[in-house]
Amino acid sequence: MNRCIALLVVCAGAPPADAWAAQATPSRVTVVALAPVEVPRDLAQHGLAVTRLTALIATTLRDSGYAVVPPETTLAVWVRTRDALGGFYDTYTGKVIPTKRDSIISATRLALRDGFGADVWVRPSIRIVAARFEGGRARWDGIDDATGGTGGPLAFLLQGTVWSALLTPTSGTIAGASLHVAVDDMDGRRLYERAGGIRLLAHLVQGEWQAVTNPFGDPSRNATAVRLALDSLPVVVAPRRGR
Amino acid sequence: MRRRWPLFPIIGLALLSAPAPTDPHTKTIALSSIELPDAALVDSNWIRLDASARATFDSAAHHWLDSLITVGLRDAGLHVLPSPIAAGIWRRLVDSVQGFYDPLTGALVEEEYRAVVLGTARALRAQHGADAWVRPRVELVPVAFRGGSVQWDGTSEGLGARLKGRSSATSIVVELIDSTGMPRASGRGGLKALVHAPSGRPERVAWTSIFVDQKRNHRAVTLALETVIEYLAGGEPQR
Numbered sequence: 001m002n003r004c005i006a007l008l009v010v011c012a013g014a015p016p017a018d019a020w021a022a023q024a025t026p027s028r029v030t031v032v033a034l035a036p037v038e039v040p041r042d043l044a045q046h047g048l049a050v051t052r053l054t055a056l057i058a059t060t061l062r063d064s065g066y067a068v069v070p071p072e073t074t075l076a077v078w079v080r081t082r083d084a085l086g087g088f089y090d091t092y093t094g095k096v097i098p099t100k101r102d103s104i105i106s107a108t109r110l111a112l113r114d115g116f117g118a119d120v121w122v123r124p125s126i127r128i129v130a131a132r133f134e135g136g137r138a139r140w141d142g143i144d145d146a147t148g149g150t151g152g153p154l155a156f157l158l159q160g161t162v163w164s165a166l167l168t169p170t171s172g173t174i175a176g177a178s179l180h181v182a183v184d185d186m187d188g189r190r191l192y193e194r195a196g197g198i199r200l201l202a203h204l205v206q207g208e209w210q211a212v213t214n215p216f217g218d219p220s221r222n223a224t225a226v227r228l229a230l231d232s233l234p235v236v237v238a239p240r241r242g243r
Numbered sequence: 244m245r246r247r248w249p250l251f252p253i254i255g256l257a258l259l260s261a262p263a264p265t266d267p268h269t270k271t272i273a274l275s276s277i278e279l280p281d282a283a284l285v286d287s288n289w290i291r292l293d294a295s296a297r298a299t300f301d302s303a304a305h306h307w308l309d310s311l312i313t314v315g316l317r318d319a320g321l322h323v324l325p326s327p328i329a330a331g332i333w334r335r336l337v338d339s340v341q342g343f344y345d346p347l348t349g350a351l352v353e354e355e356y357r358a359v360v361l362g363t364a365r366a367l368r369a370q371h372g373a374d375a376w377v378r379p380r381v382e383l384v385p386v387a388f389r390g391g392s393v394q395w396d397g398t399s400e401g402l403g404a405r406l407k408g409r410s411s412a413t414s415i416v417v418e419l420i421d422s423t424g425m426p427r428a429s430g431r432g433g434l435k436a437l438v439h440a441p442s443g444r445p446e447r448v449a450w451t452s453i454f455v456d457q458k459r460n461h462r463a464v465t466l467a468l469e470t471v472i473e474y475l476a477g478g479e480p481q482r
Contacts, residue, residue: 042284082347083347086346087345087346087347087348088346089344089345089346089347089348089349090342090344090346091341091342091343091344091345091346092337092342092344093342093344094344094349094350094351095349096349172408172445209409
């Protein structure tokens with residue numbers, strides 16, 4: 001008997017990894033305005049850990065040859081613009097009003113360009129994706145991660161037997177976290193978009209799914225996610241040194 | 244939690260607009276129309292309602308569920324104020340604070356929300372003599388399935404195959420609020436599992452199927468009202 005898990009999550013799909021790298025002529029930029037990594041509300045308790053991820057992105061961008069408007073400055077511009085325009089949430093429903101949000105984004109872009117000479121706006125975010133798992137491993141956005149479930153020869157041998165009841169779920173979908181990076185020019189055109197997987201948000205422990213307590217606490221996983229999300233950026237948005 | 248307040252069309256006028264109680268010992272209960280969230284965090288996963296579930300709920304299901312709750316309270320000997328009464332007061336008070344979500348962050352402003360709840364409870368008491376206010380909602384809850392069935396909130400459901408794992412289900416939750424705005428009792432009744440396994444593998448059930456089984460609707464409402472009715476039977480009306 002085939003056994004699997006029915007955890008269905010919202011899938012925030014990103015374009016294929018090479019979609020942006022395939023552009024023929026790279027834009028040339030000097031100054032990138034980096035926004036802090038945006039975290040979904042349900043992962044807000046990990047804000048401190050995500051701050052380290054923002055710092056890692058800033059370092060990677062500088063090492064690639066870009067001048068970086070620091071995330072604290074970019075955030076301050078965003079907050080000032082948002083507050084000046086009265087926010088973009090419906091006070092009756094708590095939902096985003098898309099037109100108001102778009103106008104605040106446009107005004108922030110202008111402020112970053114005119115005030116700081118920014119050529120592009122780099123907007124990283126944590127996204128929760130539905131990661132397919134099979135045989136004890138899940139694969140998404142360039143990485144694979146162990147679910148903690150049974151896989152391999154044991155699962156193959158026991159599948160379809162009465163002993164399969166001893167197995168933990170071997171296939172299905174489970175929530176995984178990815179670092180998503182979007183880069184827009186100051187006219188609002190999307191120049192680059194790519195995601196790098198970080199880790200699963202739950203693991204199987206004795207047959208039960210348990211939430212991972214510190215999903216952004218592993219520096220090597222964070223570094224891999226940043227590399228996956230940014231490694232094609234210079235191909236699309238080439239750094240123009242020494243302007 | 245995001246909320247959505249559907250319109251409160253007056254349905255079944257003969258059912259809803261009952262006359263005031265002649266017996267002074269009969270408790271008067273103000274009823275709100277049942278709510279359905281757009282999304283909920285279940286086992287670290289955001290479950291977002293499909294548009295078809297919202298359409299089914301808004302067009303028909305909330306009428307059925309409101310009627311079942313009304314009948315359940317009436318059968319317990321309570322006088323029920325129809326939901327448009329509470330809805331009208333609620334809307335006026337929400338307008339008076341211009342909504343209770345922060346326009347900058349989208350977060351619920353707890354003080355304003357509490358003020359609207361308290362104001363509604365007091366107005367229902369002062370203007371309509373309500374002893375308590377019943378607020379029902381549909382909740383998405385995490386469930387574990389094992390051995391071919393899932394059990395939660397007083398009910399169970401077969402999956403169609405012997406499986407083990409976790410998924411989500413819907414329950415009806417009924418909260419009783421007194422005239423000082425304080426929650427006094429709440430009850431839960433399992434409505435429908437969101438997983439089944441007709442082909443031996445777990446699959447999400449069709450969103451439109453959540454509210455169509457009237458027997459399950461009735462059982463969920465009955466279970467959810469049990470605690471509330473017990474509380475009301477034991478306590479004195481707050482005059």
